[in-house]
Amino acid sequence: MTYVRTGAERLAADPSLAGGSRLGLITNPTGVLPDLTHTVDALMAAGVPLTALFGPEHGVRGTAQANFSEQDTVDRRTGLPIYDTHKAAGQALDELVARSGVDTLVFDIADVGARFYTYVWTMYDLLASAARLGLRFVVLDRPNPLGGTITEGPPLDPAFASFVGRFPLPLRHGRTAGELATLFGFDVDLRVIRMEGWRRQLTFAATGLPWVMPSVNMPTPDTALVYPGTGLFEGTNFSEGRGTTRPFELVGAPYADDRFAPALTALGLPGVRFRQTWFTPTFHKHAGTPVSGVQLHVHDASAFRPVLTGLSMLHVARTLYADDLVWRGPELFLDHLWGSDTLSRSLDAGEDPRALCPEPGHPDGSLLYG
Numbered sequence: 350m351t352y353v354r355t356g357a358e359r360l361a362a363d364p365s366l367a368g369g370s371r372l373g374l375i376t377n378p379t380g381v382l383p384d385l386t387h388t389v390d391a392l393m394a395a396g397v398p399l400t401a402l403f404g405p406e407h408g409v410r411g412t413a414q415a416n417f418s419e420q421d422t423v424d425r426r427t428g429l430p431i432y433d434t435h436k437a438a439g440q441a442l443d444e445l446v447a448r449s450g451v452d453t454l455v456f457d458i459a460d461v462g463a464r465f466y467t468y469v470w471t472m473y474d475l476l477a478s479a480a481r482l483g484l485r486f487v488v489l490d491r492p493n494p495l496g497g498t499i500t501e502g503p504p505l506d507p508a509f510a511s512f513v514g515r516f517p518l519p520l521r522h523g524r525t526a527g528e529l530a531t532l533f534g535f536d537v538d539l540r541v542i543r544m545e546g547w548r549r550q551l552t553f554a555a556t557g558l559p560w561v562m563p564s565v566n567m568p569t570p571d572t573a574l575v576y577p578g579t580g581l582f583e584g585t586n587f588s589e590g591r592g593t594t595r596p597f598e599l600v601g602a603p604y605a606d607d608r609f610a611p612a613l614t615a616l617g618l619p620g621v622r623f624r625q626t627w628f629t630p631t632f633h634k635h636a637g638t639p640v641s642g643v644q645l646h647v648h649d650a651s652a653f654r655p656v657l658t659g660l661s662m663l664h665v666a667r668t669l670y671a672d673d674l675v676w677r678g679p680e681l682f683l684d685h686l687w688g689s690d691t692l693s694r695s696l697d698a699g700e701d702p703r704a705l706c707p708e709p710g711h712p713d714g715s716l717l718y719g
Contacts, residue, residue, distance in 0.1 A: 578659025601642015
C-alpha cells in the first residue's frame with residue numbers, strides 16, 4: 350500500500366503554504382486528515398488564520414440530501430461563520446464571498462471523478478468569483494478515487510452547461526481537483542498544494558487514506574466506481590437506488606421484470622456482472638414501492654467501463670420497457686447529466702446509445718502528477 354499525503358495534511362504541517370491572512374475554507378466532511386481530524390480543526394490548531402467556512406451542496410457537515418444544503422450560519426464547533434454557496438453563482442456569489450471578508454479561498458473537498466458531481470463546479474464558481482474579486486485561491490489536492498489514467502464519455506456541449514457541468518470535460522474526467530482548477534484557466538492567483546505519493550494508476554484503496562462519504566448517497570468507493578454510468582438513471586423514472594444502502598449499485602423500476610438481468614448479462618460487458626434483485630426505496634423515486642432490478646457487481650475494476658455500462662443499461666431498459674421508461678424529466682435533466690441532447694435523442698429514436706460512447710481516452714494537458 351502507498352501512503353498518500355494530501356494537500357490538507359501538508360498545509361496543516363506548514364501553514365505558510367497557503368499565504369493570506371484571512372482564509373475562507375470551502376469544505377465538507379471529506380476534508381479530513383488521515384487520522385480523521387477535520388481539516389477545519391487541524392488548520393486552526395496549526396495556526397492557519399481561518400476566518401470563514403463555505404458550504405457546498407449537502408453542507409459543511411454533510412447532513413443535507415441531494416440538491417439541498419445546511420442552513421447553519423455558524424459552525425458550532427469553531428464558531429466560524431458559514432456561507433452557503435449552494436445554488437449561488439455570479440453576482441450573488443461574489444457578494445457572498447465579499448461579505449465574508451476573506452483574502453484567500455481554500456478548497457478541500459474530495460471529488461468522485463464524474464463530471465456531474467457538483468463539488469468541482471462549486472470550486473469552478475468560486476474560482477470565477479476569486480478572479481473577479483482579486484482573491485487568492487488554494488486547492489488542497491486529493492486523489493481521484495477512479496484513478497487518473499482513463500477518461501470516458503464525450504465532453505460537455507457548452508450549450509448544456511449547468512451546475513452538473515460547466516466545462517467541456519468527459520463524463521469520467523480522470524483528473525484531480527487541483528488539475529481541474531489548473532485546466533479551467535481562470536485569471537487568478539492559483540496555488541495547488543499537491544499531494545505527495547499519488548500516482549495516476551492508484552486505486553483509492555491503495556492510497557492508504559480513509560474513505561469518508563462525499564455525500565449521503567456515496568457511501569463507498571464501490572459507489573463512486575459505478576456512478577459515472579448509473580448516475581445517468583437520475584434523469585429517468587428508474588430508481589438509481591437512492592433510499593437504499595447501495596445507491597447507484599442497485600437500479601430498478603416497478604415495471605422491470607425477470608428479463609432485465611439476463612439481457613444485461615448477455616452483453617458480456619467488461620468487468621461487471623449483474624444479479625437480479627428486488628428492493629424498496631425508503632425515499633426518493635418509488636419510495637415504499639417494491640421494485641425489480643439489478644445489482645452491479647464489479648469483479649475487475651481495471652476492465653470495468655462505467656459509462657459504457659450505464660449506456661448499455663439504458664439501451665436494454667429502452668428496448669424492454671419502451672412504453673414505461675421515461676427520460677424527459679424536469680428541465681430535461683438527462684440532457685444536463687449527459688452534457689448534450691444526443692443521448693435523449695438516441696433513446697427517442699430507439700437507437701443504440703452505446704454508439705455515443707467513444708473508446709476510453711487519457712487525460713492530457715494541465716496534469717500535475719505522473
